[in-house]
Amino acid sequence: KQEVTQIPAALSVPEGENLVLNCSFTDSAIYNLQWFRQDPGKGLTSLLLIQSSQREQTSGRLNASLDKSSGRSTLYIAASQPGDSATYLCAVRLGGATNKLIFGTGTLLAVQP
Amino acid sequence: EPEVTQTPSHQVTQMGQEVILRCVPISNHLYFYWYRQILGQKVEFLVSFYNNEISEKSEIFDDQFSVERPDGSNFTLKIRSTKLEDSAMYFCASNNRGRWETQYFGPGTRLLVL
Numbered sequence: 259k260q261e262v263t264q265i266p267a268a269l270s271v272p273e274g275e276n277l278v279l280n281c282s283f284t285d286s287a288i289y290n291l292q293w294f295r296q297d298p299g300k301g302l303t304s305l306l307l308i309q310s311s312q313r314e315q316t317s318g319r320l321n322a323s324l325d326k327s328s329g330r331s332t333l334y335i336a337a338s339q340p341g342d343s344a345t346y347l348c349a350v351r352l353g354g355a356t357n358k359l360i361f362g363t364g365t366l367l368a369v370q371p
Numbered sequence: 372e373p374e375v376t377q378t379p380s381h382q383v384t385q386m387g388q389e390v391i392l393r394c395v396p397i398s399n400h401l402y403f404y405w406y407r408q409i410l411g412q413k414v415e416f417l418v419s420f421y422n423n424e425i426s427e428k429s430e431i432f433d434d435q436f437s438v439e440r441p442d443g444s445n446f447t448l449k450i451r452s453t454k455l456e457d458s459a460m461y462f463c464a465s466n467n468r469g470r471w472e473t474q475y476f477g478p479g480t481r482l483l484v485l
Contacts, residue, residue, distance in 0.1 A: 358416040
């Protein structure tokens with residue numbers, strides 16, 4: 259059974275710092291991996307989608323990497339801003355016919371001004 | 372930019388009552404999903420829907436749950452007889468190409484069962 263874990267559970271950094279969020283999954287037979295952002299009481303906003311054949315994806319100050327064989331992904335946020343404060347979720351889609359996403363536990367990020 | 376919308380944003384109901392949660396997916400999307408998040412827990416998959424039928428469901432999605440696309444725009448989740456443990460945030464999502472692309476999530480409906 260696929261388990262997705264995120265470390266750390268919570269992180270507080272001063273504005274301007276670069277930071278890395280970690281996601282690990284137990285079954286490497288994934289189809290793709292996504293990073294989402296969740297603001298309090300709000301829905302999920304997709305940040306980056308990495309297909310299993312890719313090593314990384316970039317969008318603005320965000321860079322996500324994927325090492326499928328070791329079951330790990332990282333989300334790198336450069337020059338963090340207070341507006342980046344949110345919960346960050348990673349989710350994997352397994353191979354095969356399924357479309358369901360299996361979510362991680364989330365990392366609550368606070369960027370202090 | 373098109374968005375997934377959900378109504379109501381909050382719903383309070385008594386245990387044993389039926390509730391219907393409504394979603395309007397992005398207009399050209401073909402795949403539809405429901406997820407839920409119990410407070411403090413992970414987001415969990417409930418069901419996926421394509422071509423007017425359920426394509427996949429989780430063990431959570433028992434006989435108390437049903438989904439329907441009653442017209443060309445709405446996608447609903449019905450819970451027939453709510454239990455206390457159904458209290459959660461329910462998210463609707465949609466996409467156009469199934470596993471090939473990201474899923475676009477709505478803002479959620481917070482359901483509280485008393």
